[in-house]
Amino acid sequence: MCGIIGIVNQAPRHQAAPDLYVGLINMQHRGKQGAGIVTYDGRRYYAEKGPGELAQAFIIPSSYEARQKLAQLLASQGNEEQWTHILPPPSVSSMLGNSGIGHTRYGTAGISSHLNLQPIEGSFHGEPFFLAHNGNLVNAKRLRQTARLSDGFSDTVVITTILSQSQERNFEQALLGLIRDLEGAFNFMVLYRGFVYAARDRFGFHPLTIGRREHADGIDNIVASETCALDVLRASRVREVKPGEIVRLEPNGHITTMHFTQDTNIKLDIFEFIYFLRPDSQWYGVEAGQARYQMGRQLALEHPLDVDTIIPIADSGNEAALGYWEGLALRGSRAIFRPWGLFRPHFVSRTFIEPVQSQREQYLRLKFNPRQSQLYNRHVAVVDDSIVRGNTIAATLRLLKEAGVASVSMVVSSPPYRYPDFYGIDTYRIQNELLAQSLNGNTQSVAKSIARRFGLRKLGYLSLVATLKSVSQLSDGWLKSKDFYTGPFTGQYPAGLGDFAT
Structure with a gap:
């Protein structure tokens, strides 16, 4: 990419x-x-x-x-x-x-x-x-x-x-x-x-x-x-x-x-809107940051958690976390939004695109620093854009537990990442590491399995329908659900698999 x-x-x-x-x-x-x-x-x-x-x-x-x-x-x-x-x-x-x-x-x-x-x-x-x-x-x-x-x-x-x-x-x-x-x-x-x-x-x-x-x-x-x-x-x-x-x-x-x-x-790659595009970039008139905000609002409808603090996984989770917090507030939630509760110093850039696994894990520890003054003894909801390997969620939970949080729940502004991507992000190279691929069942059962594995109180994924709606509704009706490439979520590859076909 x-x-x-x-x-x-x-x-x-x-x-x-x-x-x-x-x-x-x-x-x-x-x-x-x-x-x-x-x-x-x-x-x-x-x-x-x-x-x-x-x-x-x-x-x-x-x-x-x-x-x-x-x-x-x-x-x-x-x-x-x-x-x-x-x-x-x-x-x-x-x-x-x-x-x-x-x-x-x-x-x-x-x-x-x-x-x-x-x-x-x-x-x-x-x-x-x-x-x-x-x-x-x-x-x-x-x-x-x-x-x-x-x-x-x-x-x-x-x-x-x-x-x-x-x-x-x-x-x-x-x-x-x-x-x-x-x-x-x-x-x-x-x-x-x-x-x-x-x-x-x-x-x-x-x-x-x-x-x-x-x-x-x-x-x-x-x-x-x-x-x-x-x-x-x-x-x-x-x-x-x-x-x-x-x-x-x-x-x-x-x-x-x-x-x-x-x-x-x-077939627009939906993962561009979820993760890759910079928030201020527009594609077919839809600003990526605004699409992520709408994904957060949809998350609040599908997974309204009872928590007292909401934090994003910076930076790609920022807009979704804001939308989630505002969506919960409309439902009467008194949760506090702490956009820098998990502080990110920007001397470490994106770790997902770091090509070496050991370096990804090392950089994740450098990437975030939990602010104990905002998180200690709090019931926290973490908002992230996706769970691919599970590296970020594992590292984040360790940091939050060290900071003394009372509990951690998580909401994800996309569906379970079940299938490799052959058209952009090179997850076909690591398809054996895809966390959701190894789990059977529907989205709800996958979420429960991952929550148990990592010690999350609750985990909620945004549905594919709501993910696509978050983008299409900002396009004045020009984009429809059929206009997106969703391979990592559905296993559908419109350009075929070519060399990768089994």
């Missing part, structure tokens, strides 16, 4: 790299294994990428010119205590060109290595291009055989290789041919000759939004995984890239479109 962004500024003197960097910072929550930026100035490409979060990925420049500029900066300062805080860092500010693409990686395929950091470079009949990808292909095994690559390479390396091997004489025809051969979930950015191509799979599983920024020097067109990146760049939202569509951002300020298929069937 990576974050991607592409920009073409109409004015040649408007450099794309700083905006790409700022856009990626605002999508850091979509991946922290690595990041990369590539720009084009009409003559050559400039590429910088590295492992880790944005603050680390661009510290050491890749190019000789950027390293020289960094050396000059350090020499002028006399010490290095300030240079790591410069935004954008010297490696990025040295990148020329008014067009470019950027990527922040959450690896769902391939090993974590520099070879899989994106954007990936390819060559079409001797001319360079760069490609960045968000999603997960379910026919990657066959594609790897076509590209003659081993399993260690990511989907993006594979498809970049296939595009490089195309016998088509026209780049756009080669791109269309490639995309028609892909199965699963994908959003693409391709940088070629100063044009940025953005494509979205025929189901539209994940968000990809077009933005536009007008100024005295012309028009800047931007495409990004989340609207929060457009907002911070002061770009107005134009529309979503349509399922089955490729848009081309041009240096003259125009946008042209083409379709690689007419066989489209919109």
Whole structure:
């Protein structure tokens, strides 16, 4: 579930790299294994990428010119205590060109290595291009055989290789041919000759939004995984890239479109609204934070617990917890809402996207600190977005018991996570660890089993109907229940299982 962004500024003197960097910072929550930026100035490409979060990925420049500029900066300062805080860092500010693409990686395929950091470079009949990808292909095994690559390479390396091997004489025809051969979930950015191509799979599983920024020097067109990146760049939202569509951002300020298929069937990944989207991002006009708030209000209707304190699992549980508290208050509850009762210092980012299990468990202990002054001897309801492995709930309960709570109940703003996800979050790799999958029975019996296992007084899951309603009711009737991908809750996979079919 990576974050991607592409920009073409109409004015040649408007450099794309700083905006790409700022856009990626605002999508850091979509991946922290690595990041990369590539720009084009009409003559050559400039590429910088590295492992880790944005603050680390661009510290050491890749190019000789950027390293020289960094050396000059350090020499002028006399010490290095300030240079790591410069935004954008010297490696990025040295990148020329008014067009470019950027990527922040959450690896769902391939090993974590520099070879899989994106954007990936390819060559079409001797001319360079760069490609960045968000999603997960379910026919990657066959594609790897076509590209003659081993399993260690990511989907993006594979498809970049296939595009490089195309016998088509026209780049756009080669791109269309490639995309028609892909199965699963994908959003693409391709940088070629100063044009940025953005494509979205025929189901539209994940968000990809077009933005536009007008100024005295012309028009800047931007495409990004989340609207929060457009907002911070002061770009107005134009529309979503349509399922089955490729848009081309041009240096003259125009946008042209083409379709690689007419066989489209919109299936928005509901987990984007539950967890992945930043709360201030919008998708099809629905703000993720407001959708989570409505999920909390629905939880109050389905699971009105008798507690005296309500706390969220920050950050993705914040809005649902507020909605739950306000919903209970309407029913006469006198519970207190303590949004920072389980304090989260933000030097530890999202632990769910941490690729190593032992590190996830260690970071969870660093991630939260219970405030005993607010929780001691209280009957607490914890609100979280989901239970996948059970790591967060186990660690949280230990912390709360150490803080002296009288009892802990829990409500979850989504249904039981019973099935692996093959189209985004890579839970197909850990399907044996999915907590609800190992338990038989309906939602109520699963909740009782998990409550007993962890020592919860009560546990309640939001029904699938209410989860989908929380989003669709905010879309002015445009979105229906049938328009969502719900695989982790239902085991239904509209794009098929491909290589993963048994």
